[in-house]
Amino acid sequence: MPENHMLTQVTLEAEGPFVLRKDLAQHVSEAEVRAALASGDLGFLHSFTTGSTVDGPGVRLVAWTTGCMFRCLYCHNPDTWYMKNGIPVTIERATEELRKYRYGLKVMSGGFTISGGEPLLQHRFVLKLFKAARSMGIHTALDTNGYFGDRLTDEDLEAVNLVLLDIKTWDPERHQHLTGMDNATILEFARRLASLKRSVFLRFVLVPGLTDDVEDIGRIAAFMASLGNVEQVDVLPFHQMGRYKWKNLGIPYALENVEPPSAELIERTCAQFRSVGLKAY
Ligand code: SF4
Numbered sequence: 001m002p003e004n005h006m007l008t009q010v011t012l013e014a015e016g017p018f019v020l021r022k023d024l025a026q027h028v029s030e031a032e033v034r035a036a037l038a039s040g041d042l043g044f045l046h047s048f049t050t051g052s053t054v055d056g057p058g059v060r061l062v063a064w065t066t067g068c069m070f071r072c073l074y075c076h077n078p079d080t081w082y083m084k085n086g087i088p089v090t091i092e093r094a095t096e097e098l099r100k101y102r103y104g105l106k107v108m109s110g111g112f113t114i115s116g117g118e119p120l121l122q123h124r125f126v127l128k129l130f131k132a133a134r135s136m137g138i139h140t141a142l143d144t145n146g147y148f149g150d151r152l153t154d155e156d157l158e159a160v161n162l163v164l165l166d167i168k169t170w171d172p173e174r175h176q177h178l179t180g181m182d183n184a185t186i187l188e189f190a191r192r193l194a195s196l197k198r199s200v201f202l203r204f205v206l207v208p209g210l211t212d213d214v215e216d217i218g219r220i221a222a223f224m225a226s227l228g229n230v231e232q233v234d235v236l237p238f239h240q241m242g243r244y245k246w247k248n249l250g251i252p253y254a255l256e257n258v259e260p261p262s263a264e265l266i267e268r269t270c271a272q273f274r275s276v277g278l279k280a281y
């Protein structure tokens with residue numbers, strides 16, 4: 001698809017993922033979307049953001065994809081659920097964007113992270129971008145809910161230096177309630193990453209009343225510790241920065257009155273992960 005077919009008034013760069021973006025690819029036909037997914041030559045991105053220190057080691061450039069198969073009750077970025085809310089971006093344009101930062105990322109011991117949404121909905125585009133990053137010597141990290149982990153072959157995974165694996169909850173019924181989907185394939189992906197000895201950071205969003213069950217966290221911790229390849233646990237406190245997006249998009253929001261976790265609850269959760277030998281922050 002020619003670049004002039006795309007909206008130009010919205011910049012690819014954003015101040016952060018909490019900027020609301022919607023309907024930016026409404027002009028792209030379903031056939032063009034299917035062709036993009038099949039080739040990986042075109043992707044749909046919420047934005048590129050710079051300077052992140054929480055999406056992998058060092059200072060990161062982050063590409064936020066649109067499209068997600070989950071509907072997490074606590075999602076901070078529901079505008080990224082739909083691919084067509086994002087900007088259609090050719091692989092050439094995305095690679096150029098990445099190239100601008102290649103020296104800075106190395107100086108800051110950082111790298112390039114692809115997050116979402118769920119990046120593996122667009123796994124061919126994501127893989128091309130990671131391969132481009134690796135050819136520039138840039139460290140790569142994939143932030144994924146893991147549901148489509150089997151879309152990446154063992155060889156594909158060699159282009160990914162680090163997987164930031166989001167485990168939402170252990171109990172399958174709670175997982176279904178929380179995300180709308182099953183968690184069996186996610187745990188399977190975690191086991192596969194371990195068998196391949198791939199580096200993993202566990203990402204765990206802590207939501208009071210929803211993901212703070214002591215026993216559930218204990219089971220996630222025991223499982224992840226047993227794998228032997230989890231280098232770090234990032235406990236991510238729930239916040240309300242995305243609340244306005246739910247309102248703006250007209251999606252009923254069940255967590256309207258939920259407060260962020262207390263310092264005590266965050267510390268208790270980190271302590272649970274540490275008690276099985278994991279580094280948790
Ligand atoms: S997996 Fe991430 S982007 Fe998808 S609904 Fe859940 S929190 Fe939102």
